[in-house]
Amino acid sequence: MATLQVPACVPSPAEDAEQLKKAFEGWGTNEGLIISILAHRNADQRRQIQQTYTETYGEDLLKALDKELSSNFERALLLWTLHPSERDAVLANEATKRFTSSNWVLMEIACSRSSHELHLVKQAYHAKFKKSLEEDVAFHTSGDFRKLLVPLVSAFRYEGDEVNVTVAKREAKLLHEKIKDKRYNDEELIRIISTRSKAQLNATFNQYNNEFGNAITKDLKADKDDEFLKLLRATAKLLTYPEKYFEKLLRLCINKLGTDEGALTRVVTTRAEKAPHVQNKCAELKSRVAVSKDFLTSRVRVFHVAHHQIRWGTNEALIISILAHRNADQRRLIQQTYAETYGEDLLKSLDKELSSDFERAVMLWTLHPSERDAVLANEATKRFTSSNWVLMEIACSRSSYELLQVKQAYHAKFKKSLEENVAFHASGDFRKLLVPLVSAFRYEGDEVNVTVAKREAKILHEKIKDKHYNDEELIRIFTTRSKAQLNATFNQYNNEFGNAITKDLKADQDDEFLKLLRATAKLLTFPEKYFEKLLRLCINKLGTDEGALTRVITTRAEVDLHRIKEEYQRRNSVPLDRAIEKDTSGDYEKFLLALLGHGDC
Secondary structure (H helix, E strand, O other), X not given: OOOOXXXXXXXXXXXXXXXXHHHHOXXXXXXXXHHHHHOOOOHHHHHHHHHHHHHHHOOOHHHHHXXXXXXXXXXXXXXXXXXXXXXXXXXXXXXXXXXOOOOOHXXXXXXHOOHHHHHHHHHHHHHHHXXXXXXXXXXXXXXXXXXXXXXXXXXXXXXXXXXXXXXHHHHHHHHHHHHHOXXXXXXXXXXXXXXXXXXXXXXXXXXXXXXXXXXXXXXXXXXXXXXXHHHHHHHHHHHHOHHHHHHHHHHHHHHXXXXXXHHHHHHHHHHOOOOOOOOOOOOOOOOXXXXXXXXXXXXXXXXXXXXXXXXXXXXXXXXXXXXXXXXXXXXXXXXXXXXXXXXXXXHHHHHHHOOHHHHHHHHHHHOOHHHHHHHHHHHHHHOOXXXXXXXXXXXXXXXXXXXXXXXXXXXXXXXXXXXXXXXXXXXXXXXXXXXXHHHXXXXXXXXXXXXXXXXXXXXXXXXXXXXXXXXXXXXXXHHHOOHHHHHHHHHHHHHHHOOOHHHHOOOXXXXXXXXXXXXXXXXXXXXXXXXXXXXXXXHHOOOOOHHHHHXXXXXXXXXXXXXXXXXXXXXXXXXHHHHHHHHOOHHHHHHHHHHOOOOOO
């Protein structure tokens, strides 16, 4: 419950800014006036005051506070004045710079914020520090601490109340076995703690208590001198009983010999106000094509006629002429209007009327891109094999924001997180690579650190030369660095050691994990080359791989299919549409060619 008290009648931001300016003037700073304003304004009000102060007086309010105040009061007021996501970004950055085994700030931020709040922290971290939170945590930690903290800060947990009791019983038993054997860093234990929803963890910990007679936090007290074990125990408590965690933290920092002002300030400033509910809405596309209601309704009616000519056969050409020529927003509006007008789900109608590869292609295409990726990812987890690269494709070829939308769609459709399903269904080296890939929220700016690129090119060369392909340093670089930074690193690798990294990753062509690692490197830096090769293989092999062909065309048609077509032509001296014409037929062929921009479809 929030303790912040905001007056019923709040002055305007201009009035508050004026009073703060007066507090800074004269022979001494009026601390009482500053407290009376800032300590009684919520996050949005404080942000408005900052903006108004800058516009009115031409200086940053935070810099003004920094000049006028000092010591613990200054620290508390500066942290409080920041927006919660910016504050957490600052605290997290400080924690990475002075990381010690007993520094739990990163865990606190990861485990006590909602998935949406943690995402806002990552966005603020990008904006302020020009890199991702995950890459800084991975770079500054090591060993068991890295093994736990990176997935914690990377998590985008499902937040619903659904619980699977069977899973809770099975994983309670699994946790008990690992803890009894003192295997606190076991990857299964880490997987459960870092990916399961808080509701699921509560159910699992309750099962643990019921089945084995002790709270899991009590069994995690076996070695009181083990710093990693302390962190693990604190993580379990904070994920399930945050008020107990913070009460104990306050008790310790107040009652110890000399108050721990740092911890006291952090807890009070971060917990004083319950973060307002921020509805996560997709940003409107700047170039969104306006579709009039009358036109849309008329198109839906035409579509409905096409779909209900069962007596004479479905009009596939009409379906293609509509859906293959509408962008994602238009298709979503068509789905909504179809349901409102005819009382049935368009996707279910398509499923009833179409069949085979044509049905699969139309169904995937009609879905919104984030929903489509969620479906593809879920299918990939259910039939996971070492050569199934769909998860890697989604993780590496989408922007950070697009990948976030996929995770949100996954929550909505499957009532769990993408990360927990990937972690559950994958194992060994594949889990070690795929979970951080799908968890990533990479920085997307163009900034590059050449010194880091040179150092990490050398690290990669050493690991690859020694065939340590699953080394945690190699995995850290691949899964946390921005694409711009990886490009610079791979260029340094080529310049320094005379080979492209993808060539050196061909040492053992029968090693499935090595193939996935090589494909990851290519897709992160040259996506059009990756998809060209995938299309070439799925068209030219003995029998077309319609699954891969459909996936590439439907997922890239609104992104970069034009560049992929150019690369295909350059590499094969044959236009992609001609290759598809040769290897496919019927409505499936017509639909794919329409998505390729073929003039006759």
